[in-house]
Amino acid sequence: MTTFFLTRHAPHRLVDAVLVGRMPGASLDDNGREQARRVAGLLAGRGVTAIQSSPQTRARETAQPIAGQTGLPIEIAEAVDEIDVGDWTGRPFSALKEDPLWQRWNRSRSSARPPQGESMQELQARVMRHLYQISSDRPDGRVVVVSHAEVIRAALLHALNISLDDFWLLEIAPASVSTLVIEGHTAEVARMNERLAS
Numbered sequence: 521m522t523t524f525f526l527t528r529h530a531p532h533r534l535v536d537a538v539l540v541g542r543m544p545g546a547s548l549d550d551n552g553r554e555q556a557r558r559v560a561g562l563l564a565g566r567g568v569t570a571i572q573s574s575p576q577t578r579a580r581e582t583a584q585p586i587a588g589q590t591g592l593p594i595e596i597a598e599a600v601d602e603i604d605v606g607d608w609t610g611r612p613f614s615a616l617k618e619d620p621l622w623q624r625w626n627r628s629r630s631s632a633r634p635p636q637g638e639s640m641q642e643l644q645a646r647v648m649r650h651l652y653q654i655s656s657d658r659p660d661g662r663v664v665v666v667s668h669a670e671v672i673r674a675a676l677l678h679a680l681n682i683s684l685d686d687f688w689l690l691e692i693a694p695a696s697v698s699t700l701v702i703e704g705h706t707a708e709v710a711r712m713n714e715r716l717a718s
Contacts, residue, residue, distance in 0.1 A: 521703040522655035523710070525563060525664045526672045527586075529578040530555040530695040538612050540578075541605035541637075548581045555695035558716045560585035562697065563664055570658065572597040573666040582695070583666040599650035600667040606637025629684040640684045644674035648707075651675060655702040672698055679707035 530552035532540075540546045548556060563586055572595045573583040583594045608616060616622040625632040633639040654663060669692040676690055677683070679700055691713050692698065699710040 521701055522658055522661045522663065524651060524654075524675075524700040524702065525566065525568070525662070526675060526698045526700055527559060527563070527582065527664055527666045528669055528672055528692050528694055528696050529574075529576070529582040529666060530559065532578050535694055536613070538610060539605055539608050539616065540602075541609040542576065542602050543610040544577070546576070546578050548578055552578070552694070553581070555716075556582045557585045559695050559697065560589040562714075562716055564589040567662045568592065568664050569661050570663045571595065571666070572600060572654075572663060574601045574668060574671070576602055576668070579666045579668065583664070586664055586666070597650065597665070599646050600665055600671050602668040603634075603640070603643045603670045604638040605634040607635040608637065626688075627685070629687050640670070640674060640687070643670060644678055644684065647671055647674050648678050651700070651702060651707070652705075675700055675707075676709055676712060679709050 530548050532546050532552050533549045534540050534546055568590050571583055571587055571592050573579045575596050575598060587594050621635060625634060629640040654661065672692045673687050673690050676698060677687065693713055693715055697714045698712045701708050701710050
């Protein structure tokens with residue numbers, strides 16, 4: 521049985537204002553750095569055996585204090601990178617809200633895709649392939665995976681057997697931890713959107 525602590529990166533100044541996607545340069549703000557330290561404290565007592573991070577700066581910065589607390593190296597994992605939102609990368613949400621494609625994307629995640637980007641099904645397939653592989657390679661692992669809201673949603677929706685169209689049912693807050701357990705071909709959600717009291 522492999523336990524995954526799926527951790528969303530801590531806040532940065534563009535959260536909830538801009539669809540950052542894979543745009544370079546989105547670093548944690550002061551609040552984000554403090555929340556990353558607090559998440560590291562939360563995870564320190566959980567017997568973590570490995571830390572993986574999305575290549576994005578905000579994820580790597582969130583993983584750093586966890587590595588400091590546990591003494592473990594950070595493994596960069598392309599498979600848990602942010603969803604590629606293509607032409608929408610870096611656009612303010614206020615500019616996207618009237619776009620019919622954006623509206624369709626938020627109604628039909630199972631079939632729509634960002635222009636020149638990646639579908640939610642493709643994201644879910646790459647993430648679950650990776651997590652099942654880790655589970656096979658590290659059957660007793662307790663692995664922190666620092667990633668992004670859509671990546672974590674995709675994994676949890678798979679485990680819960682919920683349609684990608686219902687992504688909005690799952691809140692994945694910045695600096696939250698959702699615990700997923702994989703044994704063989706079975707994935708189960710043990711805890712979702714765990715957050716430290718402010």
